[in-house]
Amino acid sequence: MFGVETVYAASPDVHVSDPAYHSEYMTQSIHDPISIPAGDSKKVTVTFKNIGTATWYSTGRHFVSAYTMIPRYHDSIFAGNDWIAADQPVKIDGTIAPGEIGTVTIDLHAPNKPGEYQEDFYLASEMHTWMRGGYFYFKIHVTNPRPAVSSFASSLSTTTVDATTAIAKPFDARIISQSMTHISAVGGARIPLILDIQNGGSMTWSSYAIIAQAPVRITNNNTTGISFGDTSWVSQSVVVDSQQIVAPNKILKKTVIFRAPSKAGTYKATFYIQVAGQVFPSAVASVTIDVTSNALAVYRAPVLSKDSLPVLALQSVRLASEPYISVGLWEDPKESVLFRSMDDVYLVFAGTQQMGQVPIASLATLTKKGESYIFSSSGLDFTTNKYIRLQPKDNPHAIFTITNLDRHISWKGSTNFNEYHGAVEYRSSINGAHSFIINDLLLSDYVKGVAENDNNAPIEYLKAQMVVERTYAYYIAKDTNKHTDDHFDVSAGTADQLYLGVLSEQVMPNFVSAVQATRGYMVTYDTDNNPATANAVVITPYFGHSDGHTRSWSQVWGGSAKPWLVSVPAQYDQGLSLYGHGVGMSQNDAMERAKKEGLNWKQLLTYYYRGTSVEKMYY
Numbered sequence: 001m002f003g004v005e006t007v008y009a010a011s012p013d014v015h016v017s018d019p020a021y022h023s024e025y026m027t028q029s030i031h032d033p034i035s036i037p038a039g040d041s042k043k044v045t046v047t048f049k050n051i052g053t054a055t056w057y058s059t060g061r062h063f064v065s066a067y068t069m070i071p072r073y074h075d076s077i078f079a080g081n082d083w084i085a086a087d088q089p090v091k092i093d094g095t096i097a098p099g100e101i102g103t104v105t106i107d108l109h110a111p112n113k114p115g116e117y118q119e120d121f122y123l124a125s126e127m128h129t130w131m132r133g134g135y136f137y138f139k140i141h142v143t144n145p146r147p148a149v150s151s152f153a154s155s156l157s158t159t160t161v162d163a164t165t166a167i168a169k170p171f172d173a174r175i176i177s178q179s180m181t182h183i184s185a186v187g188g189a190r191i192p193l194i195l196d197i198q199n200g201g202s203m204t205w206s207s208y209a210i211i212a213q214a215p216v217r218i219t220n221n222n223t224t225g226i227s228f229g230d231t232s233w234v235s236q237s238v239v240v241d242s243q244q245i246v247a248p249n250k251i252l253k254k255t256v257i258f259r260a261p262s263k264a265g266t267y268k269a270t271f272y273i274q275v276a277g278q279v280f281p282s283a284v285a286s287v288t289i290d291v292t293s294n295a296l297a298v299y300r301a302p303v304l305s306k307d308s309l310p311v312l313a314l315q316s317v318r319l320a321s322e323p324y325i326s327v328g329l330w331e332d333p334k335e336s337v338l339f340r341s342m343d344d345v346y347l348v349f350a351g352t353q354q355m356g357q358v359p360i361a362s363l364a365t366l367t368k369k370g371e372s373y374i375f376s377s378s379g380l381d382f383t384t385n386k387y388i389r390l391q392p393k394d395n396p397h398a399i400f401t402i403t404n405l406d407r408h409i410s411w412k413g414s415t416n417f418n419e420y421h422g423a424v425e426y427r428s429s430i431n432g433a434h435s436f437i438i439n440d441l442l443l444s445d446y447v448k449g450v451a452e453n454d455n456n457a458p459i460e461y462l463k464a465q466m467v468v469e470r471t472y473a474y475y476i477a478k479d480t481n482k483h484t485d486d487h488f489d490v491s492a493g494t495a496d497q498l499y500l501g502v503l504s505e506q507v508m509p510n511f512v513s514a515v516q517a518t519r520g521y522m523v524t525y526d527t528d529n530n531p532a533t534a535n536a537v538v539i540t541p542y543f544g545h546s547d548g549h550t551r552s553w554s555q556v557w558g559g560s561a562k563p564w565l566v567s568v569p570a571q572y573d574q575g576l577s578l579y580g581h582g583v584g585m586s587q588n589d590a591m592e593r594a595k596k597e598g599l600n601w602k603q604l605l606t607y608y609y610r611g612t613s614v615e616k617m618y619y
Contacts, residue, residue, distance in 0.1 A: 012069050014122060014130040021064075021131040022052030023123060026101065029179065030394050032139035035345050035360050036110040039145055041080065045105040045179040045194065046136050048123070056096040062128045064092040066104050069135065070120040078119055078140070080109035089121070093179075093192045093255050100190040105179055110142045117142060141345070143360040172201035173208070173273040173283035176251065182288045185260040187295030190230060193256045195285055197273060198249065205246040205275050210239040210256060213270035213314050218288070220265070227301045228258040228269045235307045239271060259302070262295040272314050279312050281519050284619045317520065318534065319618040325446050325477050326488040327499055329420070330405055330437035337366040337402060337426060337437055339390060344398035348375065351386030358390065363403070366426045368435055373426060387427030387487075389440075396442055397421050399502050405437070409500065412451070417500040421445035429486045438488045439501075443470060448508075448515050449501040453587075455508045458594040461587075462514035463601035467614065468540040468585055469497055471522040474617075475539045518601065520618040523609055525564045535613055538564060542608075543580025545588035546573040550608065556583050564609045572596075584608055 029045040036042045050056055056064040068074050068087045075086035083089045089106045096102035108119070116139070123134030179194035199205055212233075215226035234241045239256050246252065261267055266288065273283035330337070339346075339358070346358045355375070358364045364377035366388055373388050375381065392398035398421065405418040422441025428434065447470050453462060476482055476496060477489035490496040505512050524535035539562070553565040565583055572592035585608040593599045599607070602614050 012072075012120070012122065012135060014069075014072075016130050016132045018054065018125070018129040019132065020052050020054035021056075021125050021129050021134075022050075023048040023102075023131050023133040024051045025133065025136055027180075027183070028136075028138075033116070033141040033345070034108065034138055035141045035143055035394075036108060037143050037145055037360070038110055038112050038114050041107055041109045043105055043107050043177065044138060045103050047101060047103050047180070047183070048134070049101050050096045050098050052132070053098055054125075055098065056092050056102055056125075058091040058094055062125045064096075064102075064123060064125055064131070066090060066106065066121040066134075067124055068120065069122040072122075076119055077111045077117075078108045080107055082107050092123075093194055094257060096192075097190065099186070101183070101185055101192070103179055103192055103194065105194055106138075108138065108140065110140070112145075114142045114144050116140075141359065170201050170203040171205075171276045171278055172199070173275050173280045174198045174200040175273065175283050175285045178285045178287075180287055182290075184290040184292050186293050187260055187262040187264065187291050188299040188301070189260045191258055191260060191287075191289070193258065193271070193285065193287060195254050195256060195271070197252045197254060197283070199246045200249075200282070202248055203276075204248065205244075207241070207243045207275075208246065209241045209274040209309060209311075210254065211272050211274050211279075211311055211314070212237050212239050212258070213272065215261070216268040216270070217261075218266040218268055225263075226261050226267065228261070228267075229302050229304045230257045230259050231302045232257045233302075233304055235309070236304045237307050237311045238309050241309055260289055260291050260295075262291075262299060262301060264291050264294050266290050270314070274312055277310075277312070279314055281616070281619055282516070284314070286619075315616050317616050317618050319520075322520070322618050323443050323474065323477075324422075324440060325443050325473055325490065326425075327439045327441070327446065328436050328483060328486060328488040328491045329424075329439050330402070332434055333368075333437060335404065338404045339364040339366060339400060339424065340403055341390075341392075341398060341400045343392070343400075344395045345393040346390040346398075346400070347393050348377075348380060349389040349391065350375075350382065350384035351389075353386070355382055355384075356380040357393065364390070368426065368428075371432075387425055389423060389425045391423040391440075397445060400424060402437065407500065409451075409498075412500070415503055417451075417503050419502040420449070421502060425487070427487055431485065434486065436486055436488065439492075443474065444515060444519060446473060446499065448505045448512050449499050450497045451500040451504040451508070452498050453508070453511055454591075455510050457510075457591050459510060459514060460599065460601045461591045461594040461604065462511050463518050464585070464590060464594075464604040465542070465587065466511065466514045467518050467521050467523060467601065467605060468542050468609075470518075471537060471540040472497065472542075474522060475537050478537070479539075520616045521614055522617050523564075523605055523612050524615045525609075525612045535615065537617070538562070538609075538612070540609060541565070541581065541584035542587060543582055543584065544586070545576050545579050546570045546582050546586045547576055547578045548574040550584065550586055551582035553583055556581050564612050566610055568608060568610065 027047040073087045079086040093103045120137040123131040177196040270286045348355045367374040374383050401419050407417040420439045425438040492499040525538045527536045553562040570586045570589035572589045
């Protein structure tokens with residue numbers, strides 16, 4: 001979250017020799033305390049408004065930068081090789097005129113000793129003056145080193161991924177971080193957005209471009225006259241047209257300057273990467289801008305030339321962001337529920353009221369007695385008649401463990417599947433008959449943990465399987481009331497899809513790659529027979545194998561026919577008996593079609609789900 005925080009500490013006594021340098025603290029990308037495992041690092045962006053009369057520069061004799069403070073010019077224990085010096089972490093990003101917004105992004109490198117720290121900084125114009133209002137600080141919580149078992153990234157680093165997966169694409173681009181997702185500004189203000197861009201393919205780039213998508217106004221549909229364009233842009237859509245050579249795995253840090261629209265309102269600016277005549281779903285950055293007041297009457301938006309570079313259209317999507325899904329994990333716990341996070345501080349809520357937080361690695365106990373919920377952890381104890389929710393503070397992909405949850409699956413060996421991404425709730429059903437531990441998480445994190453596949457199956461089949469799992473889950477969540485009374489969307493068992501979470505991901509790297517390669521895609525059908533309206537996301541059942549042909553919806557479950565779910569030949573199932581309900585995609589037949597006929601994932605989907613389309617619903 002990109003929030004606003006007021007600095008209450010008294011500003012150190014410095015001499016401001018030039019009052020033209022005056023800043024106003026606005027935001028910090030990660031709220032204090034900033035949690036960093038010992039030996040790790042974390043980037044934090046601080047935003048200031050230039051309320052003086054002097055322009056701030058990142059180059060030249062009097063560039064603006066941050067220095068350590070209290071004591072002044074001390075060597076910081078959080079300094080790294082990317083700092084200018086041990087007492088001077090970073091320069092201001094770009095050129096910031098009076099009235100505009102500037103940022104400094106500091107990479108904090110945690111020491112090896114866990115503990116509570118505070119690091120203070122002050123902005124200065126080099127060899128000229130300290131900047132009035134330029135004081136800021138971070139409260140930093142250095143935690144125990146991150147255990148390897150809880151790190152999905154570290155497990156992948158030692159896993160061999162099949163060369164046919166999406167990771168091996170010749171050209172691929174990824175935006176791995178952005179300095180902001182939400183900001184407030186006056187009309188016409190220049191806004192710097194810092195992107196970390198990675199060449200994720202196997203081929204070296206000879207050039208790349210950063211493209212601005214057509215403007216979007218959230219508060220109404222009128223886009224007339226909206227512009228995010230800045231004089232630094234190449235043309236109306238092309239923000240950057242670089243001839244830089246970029247090797248595979250290389251990470252670039254680029255600053256995109258854009259303008260807040262001139263009229264008050266809420267807008268969304270979207271930027272994406274174009275390389276070798278391709279655009280990439282994993283290389284999209286969006287920022288919501290709250291324009292708090294109209295630009296001055298004298299302001300004129302920059303007039304930019306028409307695009308000379310061929311600009312590829314970024315495929316339109318229906319959903320503004322990736323949806324969340326809630327999963328019923330544990331019904332009627334007979335004992336206290338033991339929760340621990342190793343990835344992020346978790347905020348604790350009684351209903352919607354925030355009660356406090358649980359530090360990384362701390363154990364929390366959740367107990368239900370009668371109509372009451374009891375929460376207990378280090379420094380936080382309360383009883384409430386509302387449900388309890390624990391939510392990651394900064395990282396929506398954070399991993400938690402329910403240490404006393406026993407989820408052993410007979411055919412999966414000795415693993416106890418008790419680690420999950422996202423948030424967790426303890427709450428009762430509407431009628432009070434049952435209580436549940438519920439996992440609330442991003443849809444991509446959910447589908448990565450669905451365990452109904454063979455990791456060594458053909459990659460095109462795994463992609464098709466991934467899309468039907470995503471589609472099924474989204475449809476059940478949005479278009480049925482199957483679990484509404486119990487406050488979740490899908491169950492974690494085979495009544496919906498067998499969801500085993502993080503530990504399943506670690507042994508299914510090819511399937512995780514299929515999730516990434518098909519991000520946002522779902523199966524749709526023209527249910528109202530009206531080409532002028534958008535297709536609907538439809539239910540996509542699947543099963544193990546048939547006896548040579550699949551079944552229609554009506555054959556198995558009766559009721560009205562679903563025209564995309566009709567009987568189709570499953571020739572690679574001949575000689576087998578029916579295993580499963582028989583409706584939709586036969587997993588065995590689909591694997592064989594991918595292997596023997598070379599069908600890709602979209603061809604597989606449209607074979608089993610007749611008359612459907614495969615559409616990208618979100619980036």
